[in-house]
Amino acid sequence: GFLTLLAKMQSRSDSTGKALLKYQLCRSLNEQAKYHQANYYCSGLESDLHNAIDPVLPKFITYRVIANNHHFRSDYHTALNTYLSLIKAFPKGHDISGVYNDIGNLLKELKQYEKSTQYLEEALALRAYASGLMKAQVHHSLADLYLNQSQSDLAIHHFGQAHKLLRESSHNYGMALTSLGLGKAYTQTQKYDLARSYLIESLEAANELNNDGIRINAYLAVSDMFEEKKLMAEALNYAEQALKLAEQVSRHKYTAQALLQLSEIHKALNDYQQAFIYYQRYSSIQMEARDTDNRLALEALDIAHTRYEQELESSLLMHQANIDRLHIEKMERQRWVY
16 A cells, blocks of 8 residues: 555655655645645755755756745745745746746735736736736736735726636636726726626625635625725625624634724724724734644644654545656646636
């Protein structure tokens, strides 16, 4: 069985097999949003990469999953350094546009907007002849960047481009996100009828997809729009719907956002007592989230040490471990997730 294979790898000091397994665990756990568990294997992979004279896997493939893990855990500066190492190691002739898109999004988080724009525009130029979905991804990244800076017209342009390309591809998830973005951007320009139509479109798409995250974000965006219009009863209603759903599905990040929004609405209504109550709940959740994050990091490290063989035994990883390095490289180049 698989444990026999692992034992053979260990007894023979099979560095190739062990490197492939660490890579697959790092990547697979990233994709499952188990970022702290993934970090144990990603760190091992990074250590091997620095110590190896002739790494088993191509450096550019390894750096990508490691950088993604740092990014997902909000360790932005370490992620950026890893992405820069990735660029240095990236071979000529391979498509680097996905890396530029990742870096552009990371720089946006760091509020380095000018550099973010440069990377994203370069990614878009490199994808001039790529599929509609690949172009839509970068248009969406650029739109988010401009939305963050309240450059509403540019945000609308890029969300619109992404929306058109996604409609042509019948990509419902992407369309739900771009409709949400267009609703937010039109709210910034005070074109409330257009904002409302796109936000309703996003909400309907989220219901069809049964996607709670988009649904909650749409409720919050509709609440924002009504608050901008000084329709405070409607703003409260949608913020309360967002809070109710976030609590039902135990999405603490969204619960915090809804509580903060409710606090701000009550403050605008001069109801300072209720605003303070909501803000206290918001602060409490933020503190709990930090404590939980630290606990998960420690638990993940312990799990990684004590359950290493159980993790490796799963049939998915057994299958992935047998993929040779060239096949992995091909998959990485062709892999597309909007």
